[in-house]
Amino acid sequence: MNKPNAAGMTRRQAFEARQRLRSAVIAATSTVVVASAIIWAVPRAPGWEKVQASFFNAEVFARSFPKLLDAFLINIMIFAWCAPAIAILGLLIALARDVRAPALYPLRILGAAYTDIFRGVPVILTVYLIGFGIPGLGLPRPWNSPYIWGSLALILTYAAYVAEIFRSGIDSVHESQRAAARSLGLSERQVMRDVVLPQAIRRVVPSQMNMLIALQKDVSLLSFIGPVEIFRQAGVFKSLLANFTPYVGAALIFLAVTIPATRYADYLMAKQARERS
């Protein structure tokens, strides 16, 4: 039955090799057809000449790209201080929503109200309200900086989402783990810190990676209240050169960061799914 054939394959291996070849041929043909259709059709669209001139102008691209990269450093900077603050605040809120002590009941209400409010308001609105509202109180420099209040708006919004993800992780740790830890004489706090949280945090790493990617993009919302980060810088070039190509350049810079990060998050998710099955 399983005698290898001339090529050294069993009948099943030979069959699967034929199947793979067939799939590959179909996929390649269909890709070529679709790609040629796009390459043929798009330049024949009536407005293509204009679009090409205003979005894909090589000269404008070369002129604006280095400055855009510089401006992107500001995005990275804002991202770099927001991310850890979000992680800490998010974890604290997740824990606050699960406290049992009656004296801390207000914390639970506060935690619940917090997540409801900040998940319910569009990020850009929070950025406006906090970014313009608080410096409007007449704070002296440097305390009226949009960097501070814009970052705070991002931190408050993202911490609400991150807290919910941490909570789902905490809930996913099986009750039997808590029972085992309690049976050893550990207090509720020790059970949470030593047994539940380490497992919960590991489980939500892929989901939190996705939050980081979203945050990376939303840093650009701060451009509306002042900081000249990459989106704002691209806007400056657009006005200066009367051309949209800088926006394409900015998009490419974002993609250079987010695509690898997204792939990595997907890889972590897939790895986790394999480990649990």
Add this chain to the structure above:
Amino acid sequence: MAKLELREVIKAFDDKTVCDGIDLDVEVGEMVCLIGASGAGKSTLLRCINLLEPIDDGAIYLDDTDIAEPGFDPLLVRRRVGMVFQSYNLFPHMTAAENVMLAPRRVTGRSRADLKDEAEALFAQFGLVDQMAKYPDQLSGGQQQRVAIVRALAMRPEVMLFDEITSALDPQLVGEVLDALRALKSQGMTMVLATHEMGFAREAADKVCFLKHGRILEEGPAETLFQAPQNAETQAFLARALK
């Protein structure tokens, strides 16, 4: 080691009574086996003794102290009463050695270095020295369950509770875990087991209790209960279980 006395223990979940007036005496160094069909209340009874579940009425005396008194600090009880579960419940993010040292570190405040020799001696006693640095998912079921026993023993308990600890194991791994129980018994540990291992109960238990619907229908020395059960329900259960 300590002794246990249960008096009229009642435990209900919503309107389902799981322990319906249980009286049980476990003398120092005695091994008591609870047998009966699934759902008879064996596991719940063990969880009540450990105060993982609060009882509704009755008393549980641990060396003459009523630990079931509402308001009694459960941490004090759990540090004296060890428990091992059917599904091992090792902490997957820690090595076997860390699993064992966690509770002594947290409860007594001693350091890893300070506890290492003691832990190693316990691992050696159960033939597990080579597994100390491994994570639970690198161990067989039998090894995991023996590590779980070591983990409970590291708190130097005076009573040990075992909740069907061989039920999740492949048949060829049951023996090594039962050997660990025999070793504990020979050291004079007070033990209460919920078990489906009738052969083991008959050979090793000082006393066997047959439970049904949250009541102890019959109890007695292992030999008597297995050879000449008096209660018709016990007879029927044993006839099925020993077939």
